[in-house]
Amino acid sequence: MVDQETLSVGCSGCLSTPELQFDFTMAFQPIVNLGNGTIFAQEALVRGLNNESAASILSQVTDQSRYRFDQACRVRAIQLAAELGIQSMVSINFLPNAVYQPDLCIRxxxxxAKQCNFPLNKILFELTEVEKVKDYAHVRAIIEHYQKLGFKTALDDFGAGYSGLNFLADFQPDFIKLDMALIRNIDQDKGRQAIVRGIIQVCRELAIEPIAEGIETEAELAVLKQMDIQLFQGYYFAKPSFRSITTHLNLSPG
Incomplete structure (x- = not known):
């Protein structure tokens, strides 16, 4: 289990919730930078102790345990990243509705990070969409507070679900991750190509870096590289590694 003493430094709202009745760990999947041939980040993805799927773990999270689960995910991701000697950024998903107050819940x-000697400026928080955002002003306050502390932020699954241009009109994360539904077979779909080009143009004007996730084929990658995207993630490069990291990749920008 995640160390409860570590969680005790959090806000009273988290501590008032019941302890988790299940344990979990993380797999890591690289986000690669083909512009300079490096691994930009490793995304921490929830898994069961025997590599059960994220869905099997998330299905056990209740409204009452959501807050403690969110905090436990952060702790486990950072602890594992330190244990595995991750030198790149580590990307951690968070649930916006599980943050009572940004300044308290980040403690x-x-x-x-201090206990593990993991630099704060190497932590990237991804706002996930497993639940509908209830309060846009609250999410904006979270993003702005995290950026002020030196954390990087990303909007996950852009182009699907509840998010979209409304998010970017209200606040700007450092990155957006293009949803894999937009990426799939983009080499064969003029409509998807037009939409992604439009999103990239918006990103340029707002100083947001796009990340293309869900890359599975060389053809998809080729089209996206032509659009001047630098950051990529997907099975084409590596599947998530259970309690380990993938470091040996062909990251040639050519």
Whole structure:
């Protein structure tokens, strides 16, 4: 289990929720930078202790345990990243509705990073869409507070679900991750190509870096590289590694 003493530095809202009745760990999938041939980040993805799927773990999260689960994910991701000697950024998903107050709920993250000697400026928070955002102003406050502390932020699954241009009109994360539904077979779909080009133009004007996720084929990658995207993630490069990291990749920008 995640160390409960570590969680005790968090806000009272988290501590008032019941302890988790299940344990979990993380797999890591690289986000690669083909512009300079490096691994930009490793995304921490929830898994069961025997590599059960994220869905099997998330299905056990209740409204009452959501807050503690969110905090526990942060702790476990940072602890594992330190244990595995990750030198790149580590990307951690967070649930916006699980953050009571940005300044209080971040304390556990900061304390864990200090204990593990993991630099705060190497932590990237991804706003996920497993639940509908209830309060846009609250999400904006979270993003702005995290950026002020030196964390990087990303909007996951852009182009699907509840998010979209409304998010970017209200606040700007450092990155957006293009949803894999937009990426799939983009080499064969003029409509998807036009949409992605439009999103990239918006990103340029707002100083946001796009990340193309869900890359599975060389043809998809080729089209996206022509659009001047630098950051990529997907099975084409590596599947998530259970409690380990993939480091030996062909990251030639050519």
């Amino acid at each position: 556990t993250t900061i304390e864990t």
